[in-house]
Amino acid sequence: MSTQQAEPETQDAPDDPAMKGAESPAAEKQKGGDMVDERDESQAEFDGETVHIKVFRYDPEVEAKQEPRFDDFHVPFEKGMTVLDSVMYARDEFDSSLTFRHSCRQAVCGSDAFFVNGKQRLGCKTQISDLEQPIRIEPLPHQEVVKDLVVDMDHFYDQMHAVEPYFKSEDTPDASELEEQRQSRENREKVKMSTRCIWCASCMSSCNIAAGDNEYLGPAAINKAYKFAMDDREEEDIKEHRLRILEQEHGVWRCQTQFSCTEVCPKDIPLTEHIQELKREAVKKNLKFW
Amino acid sequence: MSQSYNRGLVEDFGRWKEFSAGMWAWIFHKFTGWILIGYLFTHISVLSTSLGAAGNEAAIMSETDVYTTTLQGLESLFLIRLLEIGLLAVAVFHILNGLRLLMVDLGIGLEAQDKSFYASLILTGAITVASVPTFLTGVGL
Amino acid sequence: MAERYSSFTPGGTGWFFQRLTAAFLVVALAFHFFLLHFVNHAYEVTFLGTQARMENIGYLLTMILFLVTAAFHGVNGVYNALVNQGLKGTQKKVILAVLTLAGLALVAQGTYVALVMGGMI
Numbered sequence: 001m002s003t004q005q006a007e008p009e010t011q012d013a014p015d016d017p018a019m020k021g022a023e024s025p026a027a028e029k030q031k032g033g034d035m036v037d038e039r040d041e042s043q044a045e046f047d048g049e050t051v052h053i054k055v056f057r058y059d060p061e062v063e064a065k066q067e068p069r070f071d072d073f074h075v076p077f078e079k080g081m082t083v084l085d086s087v088m089y090a091r092d093e094f095d096s097s098l099t100f101r102h103s104c105r106q107a108v109c110g111s112d113a114f115f116v117n118g119k120q121r122l123g124c125k126t127q128i129s130d131l132e133q134p135i136r137i138e139p140l141p142h143q144e145v146v147k148d149l150v151v152d153m154d155h156f157y158d159q160m161h162a163v164e165p166y167f168k169s170e171d172t173p174d175a176s177e178l179e180e181q182r183q184s185r186e187n188r189e190k191v192k193m194s195t196r197c198i199w200c201a202s203c204m205s206s207c208n209i210a211a212g213d214n215e216y217l218g219p220a221a222i223n224k225a226y227k228f229a230m231d232d233r234e235e236e237d238i239k240e241h242r243l244r245i246l247e248q249e250h251g252v253w254r255c256q257t258q259f260s261c262t263e264v265c266p267k268d269i270p271l272t273e274h275i276q277e278l279k280r281e282a283v284k285k286n287l288k289f290w
Numbered sequence: 291m292s293q294s295y296n297r298g299l300v301e302d303f304g305r306w307k308e309f310s311a312g313m314w315a316w317i318f319h320k321f322t323g324w325i326l327i328g329y330l331f332t333h334i335s336v337l338s339t340s341l342g343a344a345g346n347e348a349a350i351m352s353e354t355d356v357y358t359t360t361l362q363g364l365e366s367l368f369l370i371r372l373l374e375i376g377l378l379a380v381a382v383f384h385i386l387n388g389l390r391l392l393m394v395d396l397g398i399g400l401e402a403q404d405k406s407f408y409a410s411l412i413l414t415g416a417i418t419v420a421s422v423p424t425f426l427t428g429v430g431l
Numbered sequence: 432m433a434e435r436y437s438s439f440t441p442g443g444t445g446w447f448f449q450r451l452t453a454a455f456l457v458v459a460l461a462f463h464f465f466l467l468h469f470v471n472h473a474y475e476v477t478f479l480g481t482q483a484r485m486e487n488i489g490y491l492l493t494m495i496l497f498l499v500t501a502a503f504h505g506v507n508g509v510y511n512a513l514v515n516q517g518l519k520g521t522q523k524k525v526i527l528a529v530l531t532l533a534g535l536a537l538v539a540q541g542t543y544v545a546l547v548m549g550g551m552i
Contacts, residue, residue, distance in 0.1 A: 118308035208313065212517045253446045254515060257394045259312035259403055273400050280397070282443045320512055327505030331533075334498075334541045337548075343478050344547045350478045358477040365474035374473065381464060385457050392457075395450055421468075428474055 049077040052134040053086050055098065059147045062097075068145075070136070071095070077128065084112050084123035087137060087149070100149035107266060110198030113205070114149055115141055120202035120264040140205040156201045159218050163225035163245055170237055187232045194227040194274055196267040203261035203271055215250035219261035219271040222252060226274040229281070240285075247282040255279070311404035315387055322384040329377060336360065368429055375425045379418040386410035449507055452500040459497045478548075485549035498541040506534040 053073050059065035073090040084102055091098040101111040105124045112123035115138040117131055128135070143151035203219040204210050210218045217225075228234055229242045246252050252275050261271040309317075343350065343357035350358075364370050390406045393399055399406065467473055471480065485491050510530050518526060546552045 208316070209515050212515055214517065215519075247443050249514070253443065256316050256515065257312065257391065257403075258310070258316045259400075260310060263310055263312070270400065272394075273397060276395060276397050276400075279395070279443070279446065283447045286443050287447075320508075323505070323508050323512075327501075327509060330501055330505060331537060334537060334544065337544050338540065340478060340481065340544055340548050344550075350482075353477050353479070355478050357481070358479075361476050362474065365476075374468075378464065378468070381460055385460060388453050388457055392450060392453060424469060424472075427472065 050074040051077045051081070051086055051128050053083075053090065054134045054136045055087060055090065055149070056136075056138040056145075057098075057148055058145050059097075059099075061147075071098075072134070079129075081128045082124050083114065083116055083121070083126045083128060083131070083135065083137065086128060086135070087123065099147045108198060110200035113140055113200040113202045113266070115139065115205070120206045122200060122202070122266040125266050140201060142205050142207075142211045143201070151201075153201060155214070156199075156204050156218070156220070159204070159221040160199065160224060162217060163221045164242065165221075165224040165228065167228060167231070167234065168238060170235055181233050183231065183233060187230075191227050191230050193269050194223050194230070196269055197223055198267060200266060202264045202266060206260040206264040208258055208260060209254050209256055213250060213254055216254040217246070217248075217251050219255075219275065222246060222255075222275050222278060223269060223271050226278055229278065243278070243282055243285060246278055247286075252279045252282065311407045315390070315403075315407040315410075318383060319387050319391070322380040322387075325377070325380050326384060336364070366429065371425055371429050375418065375422060378421055378425065379414055382417050383410060383414040386413055445507055445511075449504060449511075452504040455500050456497075456504055459493070459500070463497065481548050482550060485545060488549075491545060491549045491551075494545055495542055498545070499538055502534045502537050502541075506530045 051074070053075060054070040055073060056068065057065055057071050058068040073086075073094055075086045075089045075093075078085075084105060087098065087100055088102070091100075100114070100123070102123065103109040103111045105112075107122050107125040110122075113120055114123050115121075116123070116126055117136055120140060123137075137149065139145045139149045139151045143153065143155070146152055197220055199220065201220065203223075207216075207219060210216045225242055225246055229239055229246070234242070255272070255275045257272055257276065259272050262269075262273070265271055337357075339360045340357040343355035346355055349355035387407065387410045390403070390410055393406070394403060467476070485494070510527060513526060514523065543552070
């Protein structure tokens with residue numbers, strides 16, 4: 001997952017030594033000038049609406065960008081334009097060092113979650129016309145910034161893997177008796193929404209508790225576990241084991257039902273509802289002491 | 291998530307305009323909770339004056355025992371009355387939002403969680419305002 | 432990171448009791464406010480009046496239960512708020528001990544006061 005997502009990043013920002021060398025403060029300034037020129041040009045050319053975006057810039061490896069700042073870009077507006085389109089235009093036309101992850105551009109790969117106008121959103125799924133300008137585009141909060149809009153996703157992936165997100169069996173079945181393991185329609189309906197997660201980390205970034213408590217599994221991982229724990233085909237022992245992971249002190253109990261995750265989820269997964277259901281499951285299980 | 295530099299956190303109060311209903315509910319619930327547990331400790335301390343009052347039948351009958359005089363002395367202060375109204379508001383909000391949270395825990399009405407938060411705010415305001423006359427009777431300014 | 436979650440420490444009991452006590456406290460706190468501010472007025476409280484209420488054994492027991500649940504709910508709430516802020520390690524243990532002691536002291540003192548008010552001691 002992580003390698004797959006890291007790929008576009010290198011594509012976006014080719015580590016061309018010549019280019020890096022050019023990023024001295026003076027060159028940067030000149031570049032800024034170019035940018036303005038181009039902007040004027042484009043404005044004159046299009047003679048129409050432009051979109052004002054303010055993009056977060058930071059790069060620990062470039063002296064002029066070590067101090068975080070916002071760069072302004074004026075991008076020609078087109079009907080149906082998304083936030084991702086606008087930053088791509090800015091990168092392609094104004095500043096090729098502008099760095100962000102993206103891949104499928106259709107809300108499936110989950111690489112381009114940004115903090116847009118104070119809310120976690122998928123760049124490719126957010127219409128410019130729905131936003132107030134200037135549009136402030138920042139990297140996801142609560143994750144360390146690697147460069148510009150690119151954040152370190154390692155912690156998020158660690159939490160996802162911590163819930164052992166796979167369907168498994170206690171014993172390997174006899175090969176001669178292998179049978180299709182079918183899921184009932186009703187059960188599929190139950191877990192349907194939880195399967196839609198695209199690992200974009202918007203929820204984790206929006207969560208107040210995950211921000212303060214690094215060990216908290218977070219909404220995405222718990223939702224992932226929900227998908228398996230609620231699957232009828234999961235064996236009793238495995239489900240028990242899964243619930244034990246979830247009912248750790250830093251598991252489901254840390255959720256304070258602020259609904260932040262549910263509100264930002266680009267795939268509309270009812271995350272809070274799933275976490276609450278798992279809390280009740282865990283309590284029920286623990287109360288069955290007879 | 292250690293940050294290599296400070297770019298501000300989402301829950302910084304400088305960004306309060308971006309807070310969602312659920313986040314406000316959480317902040318208020320926690321804040322009122324701190325007040326209520328703090329009050330419980332002071333409440334028991336004040337009521338502990340009854341330990342000094344008990345046994346002195348004459349003072350109790352003439353209502354000059356230390357418990358009665360302490361409580362009535364406090365109640366004669368306008369400030370205390372104001373604080374009591376504040377306490378009522380805090381308690382009512384904590385109760386109403388607490389009911390909301392219990393519903394959320396039972397998985398009831400999750401889609402209306404923001405509306406129920408606004409409802410508990412409005413109800414708290416209404417109940418508090420309606421109680422002001424009762425709380426201010428017999429106090430000199 | 433998986434190994435960090437391998438030890439079995441159910442936090443569910445605390446969560447569940449927080450909800451149970453909440454359900455009781457909603458009623459008890461509303462009753463308490465109503466009785467001492469609307470039925471009786473706080474500025475009219477005298478030792479005699481308090482004693483008369485506390486001599487009713489049902490009322491006395493309700494108030495003690497009210498105190499115990501409120502102390503648990505409050506102290507546990509404070510502890511959870513601190514854990515949510517990322518409290519851990521020795522600090523966490525110390526805070527838990529301090530809060531537990533404070534809660535127990537509160538219940539002990541409150542119960543003693545209630546019994547004296549009711550003339551039981």
